[in-house]
Amino acid sequence: MIWQLDLIILVLVIVCAIAAINVKDLLSAAILLGAYSFLLCLLWAIMGAVDVAFTEATVGAGVSTVFCVAAVFHTTRRTTD
Amino acid sequence: MDFLTVLISRANYWAYIILMMIGLYAMIAKNNLVKKIVGMSIFQTAVILFYVSIGAKQGATIPILLHGHAPETGGNLAHAATGHGTAAVQAVNYINPLPHVLMLTAIVVGVATLGVALALAIKVYKEYGTLEENEINQRLRRG
Numbered sequence: 479m480i481w482q483l484d485l486i487i488l489v490l491v492i493v494c495a496i497a498a499i500n501v502k503d504l505l506s507a508a509i510l511l512g513a514y515s516f517l518l519c520l521l522w523a524i525m526g527a528v529d530v531a532f533t534e535a536t537v538g539a540g541v542s543t544v545f546c547v548a549a550v551f552h553t554t555r556r557t558t559d
Numbered sequence: 560m561d562f563l564t565v566l567i568s569r570a571n572y573w574a575y576i577i578l579m580m581i582g583l584y585a586m587i588a589k590n591n592l593v594k595k596i597v598g599m600s601i602f603q604t605a606v607i608l609f610y611v612s613i614g615a616k617q618g619a620t621i622p623i624l625l626h627g628h629a630p631e632t633g634g635n636l637a638h639a640a641t642g643h644g645t646a647a648v649q650a651v652n653y654i655n656p657l658p659h660v661l662m663l664t665a666i667v668v669g670v671a672t673l674g675v676a677l678a679l680a681i682k683v684y685k686e687y688g689t690l691e692e693n694e695i696n697q698r699l700r701r702g
Contacts, residue, residue, distance in 0.1 A: 479615055481567060488574040495578055495601050499585040504593050504690075511597055518604055525571075525615040526622075526654040530607075533666050542600065542670050549593065549677040553684040557591040558691060 484524055491517045504555045508546035515539035571612035578605035592690045596676045603669040607662045614658035622656035
């Protein structure tokens with residue numbers, strides 16, 4: 479585990495999480511959640527959990543982003559918070 | 560060990576606490592249903608980060624055997640399974656794979672939960688025409 483890379487990715491993950499829950503548009507929130515999942519995938523690969531990284535990239539980042547975008551297009555992009 | 564060393568060497572655990580609090584805050588305080596679901600997803604990945612951090616080890620490699628399997632000794636499986644000879648596995652050189660396997664299941668379950676929650680949010684939108692919790696409560700109180 480390379481701790482410098484670990485720290486950088488951790489900071490990016492926290493920034494993405496805060497942005498995903500604070501952005502004023504649901505489609506942006508869905509895309510930011512996808513970016514968050516891909517950064518977590520990098521984090522698992524750094525920590526040596528390559529199987530978890532594969533699963534996160536396909537299921538966590540891919541499928542859940544598609545679910546979120548589909549839900550936003552079936553409902554609305556409007557949000558007050 | 561001074562404060563900065565402790566802070567850096569436990570960075571994964573601090574990040575896990577921060578992410579869990581972000582998810583909890585979004586689930587409790589946000590007004591939009593999709594924002595609450597996003598918070599739930601962040602909460603789940605925070606737990607996964609905690610478990611994978613338990614298994615992580617400094618100076619160890621991924622849990623795949625370096626030397627291959629024990630050589631075939633004429634079907635003497637009991638002898639080969641004990642790991643005698645050159646093919647003995649040094650557990651200290653490998654990252655613990657048990658939390659990884661547990662969290663593999665947790666990721667898949669998390670996506671299933673997300674799908675069900677988004678399907679329910681779509682049903683709520685079709686019923687009430689909005690995703691804001693206070694507007695849904697107003698509709699419920701009026702009719």
